[in-house]
Amino acid sequence: MEYLNREKEQFKKLFETEGINNINDRVKVLEFFLQSKQHITSDELTEIALKNGDSFSKFFVEDTLNLMCKFGFASKNRFDNNGGIKYEHKHLGRHHDHIICVKCQKIVEFNSENIEALKMKAAAANDFYVLQHKMEIYGICSACLKKRPKVISLSMAKAGERLIVKDVIGGVKVKMRILTMGLKIGDEIEIITNYGRGELVIASGYNRLIFGQGTADKIFAEPIT
Template identity: 40%
Template sequence: MPERHQQEKEQFRRLFGRRGLDRFEERFQILESFLKLESHVSLAQIADQVRQDGLRVDGDFLRQCMEQLCRFGFASQVVFDQDDTMLYEHRHLGVHHDHMVCTKCGEILEFNDDALENLQEKLAAEYGFFMLQHKMEIYGLCGQCMAQRDDLIPLSRARIGEKVEIVNVAAGRNMQIRFASMGLRTGITVEIISSAIGGQIVIASDFNRLILCAGMASKIWVRPEKGPAGGSNDEAKNEDLPFVNKSLPLVRIPPGKQGSITRVNGGHFPRRRLGKMGFQQGVLVRVTGSSPSSDSIEVMVRGQHLSLSQKDASRILVENITS
């Protein structure tokens, strides 16, 4: 990845260095700062990195620079459904990836699957459609959020798009009769359509749409699905997910193995905190042990022995994994 970043900077200099572009060095420094951020970042996060690197520019100039980087293919703008915030990500030529977005914690995972890409091209050809570009966004819950979930939750805590089974109705007789008249009884499966402002929840049951207030929804206890095809979350975590560049979360690396950090996911503050601990792109990290009872793993990075929570370890992606 550092090699690719160097190529990006060299191309920027070739494109603009001799064309008299105003404030060229400042624009180049903004590119360098942006390339340090290995995730999907907002303009405010880019501005924070630019300030850390010692450059002072106003917001309008920074926005103009990022629009220029997008226009010339150094960056891409993305907006995900769960939030209308404009985010920026690196755009490396010849590399395509899609996204999985956790609707609870906001984690964004990049993935690439050649079989999936080939299938999309095949489908387009069957319909006589010439595909110019495409994207896939999968919304759901990440492995970490699923692992933290209880087996039973109130309906009010179910996520949009989720199908859940009603296990119990914790209400008085009159309320139970009311629920029964709506077709809500134990054993049936309902789908969460939306969560409206004010706490109302729209669900689908037997092809009927129902609107419940937050108080009613909190009395219905449901069992959420734990993983694909009814499997447990542990089974799902053991599958080999096709991450870009064959990267894997540090949490999935067995003790005794080591790898090179490709990126650190998560929000701005978790990334900064982990960066200060030494978890930065290109740094070698070794897993030395795990502690299931304390939900942590032991690692060595930059000569230091550290203990990481499972959540932090899931944010760190590594590649070139060896013994």
């Protein structure tokens, strides 16, 4: 709680000095933010405020979050596959990186001394002095991995995933089309992009192949783990 009060006092002081409007409402937004979980969207924060009896416009909440970023109370991240921007508390002097599950969007924070040291080395080797850095590791968490069938349709596969083609379902026409594209059972492939809609791009050897989701639904493959 002491941390919360200290942040609140600093926030007020800075905002007053800068002549920012609606300070009392902004302090409320800050309070909800500091009490919320890490990595929250502005929509989620607006919702929390509403549940607690404070109705702020989405615009006001987002504007306040952006001010918090500007003054070092929050930082924002747009994790891949996740869509919206997520804000998190910025604890001064405490750095961390992220591991993100591409299936359930769970975010885990970590800090590795080895990675931090390697980052300095890599920069120094290229004649750079490091100011800041961000590391995001994308993967599938063990809970999601357990729930997943052994063989999945390509439309379910995620960018970066490597798989072995096991089966093609559907009529002769579909099978022929896939075959003429240069894909056959037993091929090892990598998913380049899959946004869950529109086209999906895969790499098979040195070839890039493009499928619609309908065709991707018919191709089954086993992820290589």
